[in-house]
Amino acid sequence: MTREEIIRQVNAAFVDQFEIAAGQLTEEKKLFDDLGLDSLDIVDLLVALHKTFGIALRNNEEVRKVRTLGEVYDFLEKYAREHPEEIRSVK
Secondary structure (H helix, E strand, O other): OOHHHHHHHHHHHHHHHHOOOHHHOOOOOEOOOOOOOOHHHHHHHHHHHHHHHOOOOOOOOOHHHOOEHHHHHHHHHHHHHHOOOOOOOOO
């Protein structure tokens, strides 16, 4: 899975789940401060990413450190590289 595929799918989840305009979704955006997410939204985001990529993220310690959209992309790109058999691509 390429970074571009990850970005496209993550951004689609943000647009669908939180009704954030695609043009606002840039790597430097902070999940809480810039995109306005709260702790309940993060749970919804983890569920959306689980549905999209087929991986359970809730108990992953690394994902708890993510603060920006770019870090979400980085985390999923690293996960896909390290666990290619676990992650799926939804077209």
